Amino acid sequence: MAQGSAKIRIAHAEPIGQGARLLRIERVDGAELGFAGGQYVIINTGVTLPGGKLAKRAYSMLSSDAEQRAVEVAVKRIGAGPGSNVLNDIAVGAELEWSGPWGKLRLPPGFSGRALVIATDTGITAALGIARSAAAAGAAQLDLLWLVEDGETFVSEAFVRERLPAAVRLTVAGGFLPVGHPERPARACALVGDHVADGPRDAVLCAGDGAVIYPIRDRLASLGAPEGSVLLESFFNNPMKKSL
Ligand SMILES: Cc1cc2nc3c(=O)[nH]c(=O)nc-3n(C[C@H](O)[C@H](O)[C@H](O)COP(=O)(O)OP(=O)(O)OC[C@H]3O[C@@H](n4cnc5c(N)ncnc54)[C@H](O)[C@@H]3O)c2cc1C
Known part of the structure; x- marks a missing residue:
């Protein structure tokens, strides 16, 4: 399916935690997204605006x-x-438009090496998408490191574990510093350095706080x-x- 705009429908919605919502979305014309x-x-x-x-x-x-005809997002x-409030309050059955799929954060087709996925904060959504898709394709050797603050009101660790394939090893670095904390990048780099001490990865995919993931890439390059x-x-x- 080519990238482009399409009319979409909110097919299902449920609250997650205190300040977030899980949405199931499908195209009105029933076509596949192709992501x-x-x-x-x-x-x-x-x-x-x-x-x-x-x-x-x-x-x-x-x-x-x-599954390409209906997808799940957590907001x-x-x-x-404006955006996150509309999507947390919108009625089931409502119609909007989207474009996509977009983005280069993905494992190469047929990837069979050793991969590490690093997520901070809400970046756990992309990490779940990668891990679940890799497992569905039979790819092995994937582990996931999630850096998250205590008391995060987004998805819980239980939510993530319920959806993560058994073959994926999850490490939750809870108690992570809050967004905007000046020590956040350095703390993240130290955690990642410890995590990869057991050997290099063929691919590392990072999602979340830009103030953290760019320094992580530099640290991994230096390693x-x-x-x-x-x-x-x-x-x-x-x-x-x-x-910003
Ligand atoms: C590639 C990509 C994927 C994304 N995937 C998700 C997703 O799966 N789930 C999700 O909830 N959001 C996701 N986001 C963030 C989302 O696009 C919006 O930025 C967010 O919903 C806030 O939009 P808003 O209009 O409510 O607020 P805005 O007024 O646009 O945002 C207010 C400020 O909050 C910042 N912000 C956005 N997210 C966070 C956060 N987690 N912690 C702290 N500050 C933040 C924004 O950058 C902005 O500076 C993603 C962003 C990108 C670029």
Whole structure:
């Protein structure tokens, strides 16, 4: 299926934790999305921002790419943010538009090596999508490191474990420093350094806080990761976007 815009319907919604929602979404025309685990869609929330632009927001699929007609996303409510509030409050059956799939955070087709997925915060959605899709394709040797604050109101560890294939080893580095803490990148690099002490990975895929995952890539490069073997998807604090 080619990338493009499509009309979508909220097929199912349920609360997760205190400030987030799990949505099952399908195209109104019943067509497949054609995504790979780790990719995302951009949802047009229909909200007009001050200045006249529409609030279009990215959400990564947390469901396996073995199922292409309906996908799952989890949306954390971010303060008074327009996109996340609309998607936390929207009625089941409502119709919106999305475009996609987008993104290069994905394992190469047929990948059979040793991979590490690193997620911070809400980046766990993309990590789940990658891990579940890799398992559905029979790929082996994948482990997942999740850096998350205590008391995070997004998905719980139980939510993640319930959905993670048995072959994937999950390490939860709880008690991680809060978003914006100046020591966050250094703490993350130390945790990742410990994690890869048992040997190199053929691929490392990172999603979440841009202030953390770019330094992680630099640390892995200094530890010998080949160029191009570490892929990043920044959900927020993207250092490549000057407006943040
Ligand atoms: C590739 C990609 C995939 C994404 N996947 C998901 C996903 O699966 N689930 C999800 O809930 N969100 C995801 N996001 C974030 C999402 O696109 C929106 O930024 C978020 O929902 C806030 O939008 P808003 O309109 O409510 O608030 P805005 O007013 O747009 O955002 C307010 C501020 O909060 C920042 N922000 C966004 N997320 C966080 C966070 N977790 N912690 C701290 N600050 C944050 C934004 O960058 C912005 O600076 C993803 C982002 C990208 C780029």
